[in-house]
Amino acid sequence: MFVRRYLIPRLIQYVLVILLGITAVFFIPRLLPNDPVMRTVAELRARGSTLEPGAVDKIIADLTELYGLEGSMGEQYWAFWGRLLRGDLGVSFFQFPTPVLRLITTALPWTLGLLLTTTLLAWGIGNLVGGFAGYYSNRRWSHLLDTVAMVLRPMPYYIFAFALLLLFAYVVRWFPVSGGATLGRQPSLSWAFVQDVLWHSFLPAFSIFILGTAVWFQTMKLVVQNVNGESFVFYAKLSGVQESKIVSRYVIRNALLPQITGLGLSLGLIFSGALITEIVFSYPGLGTLLYNAIITGDYNLIMGITVFSIVAITTAVLIVDLLYPFFDPRIRYM
Amino acid sequence: MDNTILRTAALQAFYQLDLYGKTKVVKAVNEVDLAIQADEIYGIAGESGCGKSTLLKALVAAVEPPLRVVGGKVTYRIDGKEVDVSTLSPEEKRALRLSYIAYVPQGSMSVLNPVARIRDTYRDFIESHLGRQRHQEAFALAQDHLTDLGLPLKILDAYPHQLSGGMRQRVTIALATLLKPRILIGDEPTTALDVVVQRGVVQLLKEVQARLKNTIVLVTHDMGVHANIADRIGIMYAGRIVEEAATEKIFGAPAHPYTQYLISSLPKFGDKSPRESVPGSPPSLANLPGGCPFHPRCPHVQTRCKEKMPGFTQIEKNHRVACWLVGEGEHGQAA
Amino acid sequence: MKLFRDLLRDYRFALGFWALCLLLFFAALSFGSPYDPTLWGEVPRDQRPSAEYWLGTDSNGQDIFWLATFAVRNSLIIALIAGVVSRIVAVVVGMVAGYRGHTTDRVLMFFSDSLLVIPLFLVIVMLAMLIRSSLNLVTLGLLLAFFGWAWDARLIRSQILSLREREFTQTSILSGANTLGLVFNEYMPYITPLVFSTLINNMAWAIGLEITLAILGLLDLSIPTLGTMLYWAINYQAILLGRWWWLMTPITISLLLFVALYWLSVSISVYLDPRTRVQRIGAG
Ligand SMILES: Nc1ncnc2c1ncn2[C@@H]1O[C@H](COP(=O)(O)OP(=O)(O)O)[C@@H](O)[C@H]1O
Ligand code: SF4
Ligand SMILES: [Mg+2]
Numbered sequence: 001m002f003v004r005r006y007l008i009p010r011l012i013q014y015v016l017v018i019l020l021g022i023t024a025v026f027f028i029p030r031l032l033p034n035d036p037v038m039r040t041v042a043e044l045r046a047r048g049s050t051l052e053p054g055a056v057d058k059i060i061a062d063l064t065e066l067y068g069l070e071g072s073m074g075e076q077y078w079a080f081w082g083r084l085l086r087g088d089l090g091v092s093f094f095q096f097p098t099p100v101l102r103l104i105t106t107a108l109p110w111t112l113g114l115l116l117t118t119t120l121l122a123w124g125i126g127n128l129v130g131g132f133a134g135y136y137s138n139r140r141w142s143h144l145l146d147t148v149a150m151v152l153r154p155m156p157y158y159i160f161a162f163a164l165l166l167l168f169a170y171v172v173r174w175f176p177v178s179g180g181a182t183l184g185r186q187p188s189l190s191w192a193f194v195q196d197v198l199w200h201s202f203l204p205a206f207s208i209f210i211l212g213t214a215v216w217f218q219t220m221k222l223v224v225q226n227v228n229g230e231s232f233v234f235y236a237k238l239s240g241v242q243e244s245k246i247v248s249r250y251v252i253r254n255a256l257l258p259q260i261t262g263l264g265l266s267l268g269l270i271f272s273g274a275l276i277t278e279i280v281f282s283y284p285g286l287g288t289l290l291y292n293a294i295i296t297g298d299y300n301l302i303m304g305i306t307v308f309s310i311v312a313i314t315t316a317v318l319i320v321d322l323l324y325p326f327f328d329p330r331i332r333y334m
Numbered sequence: 335m336d337n338t339i340l341r342t343a344a345l346q347a348f349y350q351l352d353l354y355g356k357t358k359v360v361k362a363v364n365e366v367d368l369a370i371q372a373d374e375i376y377g378i379a380g381e382s383g384c385g386k387s388t389l390l391k392a393l394v395a396a397v398e399p400p401l402r403v404v405g406g407k408v409t410y411r412i413d414g415k416e417v418d419v420s421t422l423s424p425e426e427k428r429a430l431r432l433s434y435i436a437y438v439p440q441g442s443m444s445v446l447n448p449v450a451r452i453r454d455t456y457r458d459f460i461e462s463h464l465g466r467q468r469h470q471e472a473f474a475l476a477q478d479h480l481t482d483l484g485l486p487l488k489i490l491d492a493y494p495h496q497l498s499g500g501m502r503q504r505v506t507i508a509l510a511t512l513l514k515p516r517i518l519i520g521d522e523p524t525t526a527l528d529v530v531v532q533r534g535v536v537q538l539l540k541e542v543q544a545r546l547k548n549t550i551v552l553v554t555h556d557m558g559v560h561a562n563i564a565d566r567i568g569i570m571y572a573g574r575i576v577e578e579a580a581t582e583k584i585f586g587a588p589a590h591p592y593t594q595y596l597i598s599s600l601p602k603f604g605d606k607s608p609r610e611s612v613p614g615s616p617p618s619l620a621n622l623p624g625g626c627p628f629h630p631r632c633p634h635v636q637t638r639c640k641e642k643m644p645g646f647t648q649i650e651k652n653h654r655v656a657c658w659l660v661g662e663g664e665h666g667q668a669a
Numbered sequence: 670m671k672l673f674r675d676l677l678r679d680y681r682f683a684l685g686f687w688a689l690c691l692l693l694f695f696a697a698l699s700f701g702s703p704y705d706p707t708l709w710g711e712v713p714r715d716q717r718p719s720a721e722y723w724l725g726t727d728s729n730g731q732d733i734f735w736l737a738t739f740a741v742r743n744s745l746i747i748a749l750i751a752g753v754v755s756r757i758v759a760v761v762v763g764m765v766a767g768y769r770g771h772t773t774d775r776v777l778m779f780f781s782d783s784l785l786v787i788p789l790f791l792v793i794v795m796l797a798m799l800i801r802s803s804l805n806l807v808t809l810g811l812l813l814a815f816f817g818w819a820w821d822a823r824l825i826r827s828q829i830l831s832l833r834e835r836e837f838t839q840t841s842i843l844s845g846a847n848t849l850g851l852v853f854n855e856y857m858p859y860i861t862p863l864v865f866s867t868l869i870n871n872m873a874w875a876i877g878l879e880i881t882l883a884i885l886g887l888l889d890l891s892i893p894t895l896g897t898m899l900y901w902a903i904n905y906q907a908i909l910l911g912r913w914w915w916l917m918t919p920i921t922i923s924l925l926l927f928v929a930l931y932w933l934s935v936s937i938s939v940y941l942d943p944r945t946r947v948q949r950i951g952a953g
Binding site for chain 3: 013016017020021024025028029150151153154155156158159162163165166265267268271272275276279280290291294295299302303305306309310313314317
């Protein structure tokens with residue numbers, strides 16, 4: 001039952017979403033009437049990128065192959081997949097001829113470090129505080145936190161990031177305005193370098209963390225208030241089960257379930273928001289890579305980042321979905 | 335010989351809602367006097383929405399905003415002493431639950447913690463009252479208890495969603511009787527079960543009562559269940575008890591027009607004539623009609639019914655009715 | 670009207686409503702602007718806020734106050750186009766999926782789930798990259814509408830599913846009222862409130878994406894919007910150069926706008942959903 005009604009549909013969905021996403025990536029440049037290769041080259045030139053003549057020829061050849069413009073649409077489509085499955089995302093036009101994949105893997109640890117720590121921390125703390133605030137929803141502190149969350153919740157990461165930037169980096173000058181580490185410092189495993197990185201990551205991490213916490217706090221508080229009205233909680237209370245047990249094993253434990261699903265569903269949004277936050281702080285992750293790709297007209301790199309992100313996010317969602325049954329016996333023993 | 339174990343005196347419990355600046359009061363329990371005896375099964379009947387569950391909340395001292403007790407009181411007799419529940423501290427109340435007064439909910443899908451096995455729920459209940467136990471001891475206690483009630487031991491390893499509705503209901507009864515409480519309060523424990531299963535659950539409740547010699551207060555809108563199990567029945571209408579008598583009296587000689595409707599709407603054996611159901615619908619408890627709340631639906635309505643709420647008339651020993659038809663209501667107030 | 674008066678008693682709704690009124694008034698001022706928002710160098714560059722230039726001027730030589738009135742107007746227009754068009758898609762998809770069920774439902778929900786899971790923003794960036802030269806207010810609104818219906822279609826679908834459980838639909842199905850047109854007539858009154866509360870959320874989402882795309886330089890940068898104002902401020906390093914007033918205006922307006930829209934939508938959905946309503950009262 002579990003395998004047939006939960007596991008297999010999830011895996012099928014995983015494969016289908018990747019198929020759909022990458023197919024979209026394949027067709028988007030073809031939606032437009034003019035030749036994607038020449039347009040890309042023109043775009044590159046228009047951006048004032050200085051290209052050696054040899055590079056232009058290579059790019060044209062590369063693009064023609066990447067877009068697979070030889071052969072029928074069907075053949076082109078298969079060729080595209082063939083490349084992707086070999087892990088070949090082509091080369092960057094701007095940083096010619098560095099492979100796109102290399103650029104992505106260089107930027108990736110920064111983004112992962114920023115995103116993983118802030119998202120998990122925000123999820124954990126938001127749920128914990130939201131859980132108690134929901135259980136004790138008529139206490140004064142609970143109302144106060146609620147109001148704070150009501151103000152923070154609607155802000156996009158980058159708007160909040162700008163506000164923080166204006167406040168801390170410019171008005172009070174506590175934190176650096178941009179960058180991942182002090183310029184010219186060689187990456188190393190020394191404590192000083194780590195400190196430096198943390199120092200530079202503080203504002204972007206802080207803005208993602210604070211807003212994330214506000215979101216999870218608020219949804220958790222609502223979920224807990226709903227769980228609180230469930231009959232099993234009422235029954236446990238009327239049976240004199242100790243409050244500490246009710247809060248932890250009944251209310252919070254059950255309220256976490258929709259929050260796990262919610263985490264999976266919002267990974268895409270969190271990721272997008274984090275990319276823009278990176279740009280605001282010139283933090284050297286995927287977001288800033290994307291920004292540079294856009295301003296240099298490096299379409300190949302954008303496509304690579306998109307393909308990579310689609311696979312990464314859907315995989316992360318799949319992992320969340322696969323972990324879910326461990327927390328919900330109703331799925332485990334369907 | 336006053337053997338009253340659970341008493342309410344002129345109890346009023348209202349929901350006070352604040353709807354966008356306007357206060358709305360739902361008079362869910364109004365002027366209720368009950369004297370429930372030790373070693374009896376007391377049934378409370380009435381249409382859905384008449385305040386039965388709210389009354390039970392007051393009886394088990396689980397009144398939380400927006401519900402408030404605005405008048406009267408609830409008292410338990412514990413070791414010969416009358417205890418007003420409003421004087422108990424939260425911890426004192428918690429200690430009384432399950433060990434002195436226990437609650438059996440309707441065995442709906444979500445009545446047991448969906449992420450805990452039955453044995454874990456047992457352990458939570460046991461540890462909360464008997465202190466931390468070793469796994470083994472708690473488990474042994476739960477096993478003995480299930481054996482006593484004739485329930486299969488393998489359900490301890492099940493999750494609630496793996497049990498049938500009837501089995502879930504039995505588990506709630508088992509859990510509620512774990513510490514042999516003096517009072518057992520059941521809110522529609524047989525509702526939503528099919529007839530055969532319902533009979534089993536009623537049987538289980540009767541057995542439990544016979545063994546523990548305790549008090550059961552049983553709420554259900556199903557008069558058939560009351561006929562089966564209750565010693566005495568209180569009929570509730572629009573937040574008030576309007577008639578109270580021994581079960582045979584209620585079924586044999588109902589005095590209040592509303593009770594008469596409830597009885598006549600029961601299916602009769604061999605009778606093919608269409609059943610009479612109560613015409614009209616119950617009033618909103620937030621907006622009660624003046625006088626007797628039943629008057630808009632009552633076939634015997636008189637002028638004074640619309641003006642003044644009738645008090646109780648004692649038409650016989652242990653049979654009281656609040657209706658102008660029956661008497662002048664000098665015996666005890668219902669208004 | 671009674672609904673509106675009830676809502677105004679909720680302080681969140683009142684605050685959101687008056688803040689939005691203020692912003693609408695501000696946007697309306699653009700019709701009386703002494704400057705053409707597309708022209709640069711109309712006023713001295715980089716002036717601090719003063720009696721003459723209330724909110725200062727930017728490095729393009731534009732008056733920030735009047736520019737901002739156009740920006741709010743244009744951002745709201747984009748959001749409205751995106752919101753309204755995507756509502757139509759969401760209602761159609763949600764109704765058809767909820768009503769037809771079976772394979773139709775599964776296929777439609779697969780598409781909407783995919784839109785939720787895929788980092789949409791990157792796909793939009795790719796598209797915007799290719800059609801950037803033709804991205805004006807309307808095309809951007811439509812582009813965002815194309816991607817912004819998924820979540821709300823899901824909400825509408827589940828609303829339809831719960832309505833279907835009720836009796837009244839069964840009777841009309843039995844009496845043969847089974848065409849999609851009649852289904853719309855029957856369900857529309859029940860989902861209209863949901864459509865409005867999601868409209869507000871969707872508008873906030875659209876404004877956010879407009880700002881994002883503008884920051885990335887993917888809009889027609891001569892059109893003043895909240896996003897393009899930020900783009901130019903970043904482009905000219907306003908923070909490093911200490912021109913705080915240039916950023917301050919679009920940031921403050923955006924914050925006000927996002928908070929106002931959110932508070933409106935929260936108070937409306939609390940009003941609509943008796944479950945949260947009872948809880949809120951229970952808490953108070
Ligand atoms: N939490 C609550 N808030 C407001 N009103 C309530 C609440 N619970 C019940 N009521 C109202 O109180 C009245 C009595 O409800 P209840 O005691 O549940 O009736 P019964 O159990 O007889 O069906 C109903 O009119 C119901 O609408
Ligand atoms: S008091 Fe009057 S209205 Fe009420 S039940 Fe009796 S006869 Fe009917
Ligand atoms: Mg009830």
